[in-house]
Amino acid sequence: MRVVVIGAGLGGLSAAAHLVRRGHQVTVLERDSVPGGRVGLLASDGFHIDTGPTILLMPNLLAETFAAAGRDMAHYLTIEPVDPMYRATFADGSELRVLHDREAMTEEIRRFANAREAGAFNEFCEWLVDLYQAESTNFIDTNFGGPWDVLRKWRGIVEIAKHGGFGRLDSKVASFFDDERLQRIFSYQTLLGGLSPKDALAMYAVVCYMDTVGGVYAPRGGMHTIATGLARATVDAGATIRYGTPVTRILRGGDNAVTGVEIGGSERITADAVVCNADLPVAYRTLLGGTDAPRAARRGRYSPSCLLWVAGVRGAAPEGAARHNIHFGDQWEGAFKAIIKRGVRMTDPSILVSMQSVGDPLAAPAGCSTVYAFEPVPNLDGKIDWARDGERLADDLRRRVAQLGYPTDVVVERSYDPLDWEAMGLERGTPFSLSHTVRQSGPFRPNNVDARVPGLVFTGSSTLPGVGVPFVLLSGKLAARRVEEYARATSVVRW
Ligand SMILES: Cc1cc2nc3c(=O)[nH]c(=O)nc-3n(C[C@H](O)[C@H](O)[C@H](O)COP(=O)(O)OP(=O)(O)OC[C@H]3O[C@@H](n4cnc5c(N)ncnc54)[C@H](O)[C@@H]3O)c2cc1C
Numbered sequence: 001m002r003v004v005v006i007g008a009g010l011g012g013l014s015a016a017a018h019l020v021r022r023g024h025q026v027t028v029l030e031r032d033s034v035p036g037g038r039v040g041l042l043a044s045d046g047f048h049i050d051t052g053p054t055i056l057l058m059p060n061l062l063a064e065t066f067a068a069a070g071r072d073m074a075h076y077l078t079i080e081p082v083d084p085m086y087r088a089t090f091a092d093g094s095e096l097r098v099l100h101d102r103e104a105m106t107e108e109i110r111r112f113a114n115a116r117e118a119g120a121f122n123e124f125c126e127w128l129v130d131l132y133q134a135e136s137t138n139f140i141d142t143n144f145g146g147p148w149d150v151l152r153k154w155r156g157i158v159e160i161a162k163h164g165g166f167g168r169l170d171s172k173v174a175s176f177f178d179d180e181r182l183q184r185i186f187s188y189q190t191l192l193g194g195l196s197p198k199d200a201l202a203m204y205a206v207v208c209y210m211d212t213v214g215g216v217y218a219p220r221g222g223m224h225t226i227a228t229g230l231a232r233a234t235v236d237a238g239a240t241i242r243y244g245t246p247v248t249r250i251l252r253g254g255d256n257a258v259t260g261v262e263i264g265g266s267e268r269i270t271a272d273a274v275v276c277n278a279d280l281p282v283a284y285r286t287l288l289g290g291t292d293a294p295r296a297a298r299r300g301r302y303s304p305s306c307l308l309w310v311a312g313v314r315g316a317a318p319e320g321a322a323r324h325n326i327h328f329g330d331q332w333e334g335a336f337k338a339i340i341k342r343g344v345r346m347t348d349p350s351i352l353v354s355m356q357s358v359g360d361p362l363a364a365p366a367g368c369s370t371v372y373a374f375e376p377v378p379n380l381d382g383k384i385d386w387a388r389d390g391e392r393l394a395d396d397l398r399r400r401v402a403q404l405g406y407p408t409d410v411v412v413e414r415s416y417d418p419l420d421w422e423a424m425g426l427e428r429g430t431p432f433s434l435s436h437t438v439r440q441s442g443p444f445r446p447n448n449v450d451a452r453v454p455g456l457v458f459t460g461s462s463t464l465p466g467v468g469v470p471f472v473l474l475s476g477k478l479a480a481r482r483v484e485e486y487a488r489a490t491s492v493v494r495w
Pocket residue numbers: 006007008009010011012029030031032035036037038039051052053054055056057245246247248277278279306308425431459460461462466467468469470472
């Protein structure tokens with residue numbers, strides 16, 4: 001089959017990697033001059049600073065994606081564990097290091113809290129492992145025919161229920177840990193999925209499994225090298241990638257099946273199937289005139305966004321800084337309410353400060369460091385007027401980073417707010433897509449196929465299974481399965 005992939009984000013590249021060795025003629029069309037999409041890079045004055053994800057979870061899924069293209073990841077990337085995985089600081093001045101090794105982490109919890117909490121950690125990890133196993137084949141690494149398909153998965157549902165996956169996340173985590181600070185570190189992950197631990201189902205702890213049990217990793221040279229490495233591997237395997245190539249329309253025939261794409265309003269490329277990595281609601285609006293996006297994408301609830309400040313600075317990391325530093329503010333439930341329900345900024349924002357230069361010599365020149373400060377904020381459905389207040393809020397974030405003791409003698413810098421994410425083609429100005437409420441996850445999330453447009457398949461964070469590098473890599477694999485099914489159904493002769 002001739003397959004066109006719109007977009008060389010990780011979703012598009014993963015789909016291409018899974019298709020290229022199956023006898024398809026794969027062409028990836030990317031509007032930017034580089035691959036990666038949200039896995040962005042600020043390269044200037046000797047700095048190489050990630051402007052998107054900084055935390056690599058489940059690198060085995062990345063290795064599988066390279067392997068699908070018949071390539072060895074080690075030839076393209078060097079992945080290293082980040083240890084400590086995080087340093088968490090709390091408003092009471094206490095500090096916890098989240099470590100790779102389970103025994104070392106148990107000791108750290110003993111020091112930080114007490115022996116009871118340390119004992120609970122092992123039980124918590126065992127629960128996470130069971131939960132992940134119950135969810136991964138039934139709900140994560142799987143395509144759905146539609147909402148009713150959930151019935152086909154009844155065994156998986158029973159298994160998840162057996163592990164308490166349908167209870168509330170906050171109570172489940174509190175059933176292991178009494179210490180409120182530990183409850184925070186093992187449940188804050190819901191925030192970018194648009195949920196507070198109080199509203200999230202315990203099955204959402206699968207993201208906590210990915211870091212607490214699976215571990216945090218980083219590629220040498222920064223996260224952007226994942227995109228460049230995967231793009232190279234896909235091309236080595238036989239795909240074509242064209243950069244600076246904006247797709248302006250998905251073309252359809254009389255039966256509404258895809259027939260190709262239009263580039264830059266003029267050039268046309270014929271295709272038997274089109275895999276679309278552009279943000280799904282935006283793709284429906286801009287590339288598929290006349291076909292409405294699924295209801296969840298039009299009317300659904302979108303995840304919070306983020307205010308991001310990245311900088312190459314003179315000076316060293318402060319004493320004790322880790323690669324990833326989570327600074328919790330004093331609020332907890334109030335923080336979720338502010339961002340998700342009231343659409344306003346947290347009064348005492350919890351922020352992540354990542355220093356890629358801690359452990360990665362390629363990130364900054366000698367004597368310099370990189371700083372990446374990330375504050376969750378409401379998306380454009382919220383009440384903040386970013387055109388008016390964006391610069392002031394970014395200044396505020398810079399000041400906070402300086403107060404925390406990080407070097408801020410800037411050589412090069414950039415900041416991103418929800419208007420910037422919107423300008424990159426991301427619905428409601430959030431890089432974190434539709435939130436992961438139950439009604440917007442699994443079989444209820446906008447599907448990766450649409451019966452109204454045969455031959456069109458979606459990949460990326462706005463479809464199944466969801467947001468984040470591991471899920472997006474899986475979305476490419478699921479999209480490739482859909483293309484294979486379509487090829488079989490239409491019996492198009494393979495090239
Ligand atoms: C600041 C930030 C921090 C994050 N932190 C983490 C983290 O630590 N860990 C983690 O796992 N995840 C993290 N994420 C989320 C993760 O980056 C995303 O879920 C993932 O990268 C999305 O990939 P994608 O393929 O769905 O989309 P994208 O990366 O957006 O790719 C879509 C591609 O399609 C291209 N495109 C769109 N329209 C067209 C068109 N018409 N023609 C041609 N090309 C087009 C775009 O240019 C882009 O390259 C973070 C994201 C951000 C922004």
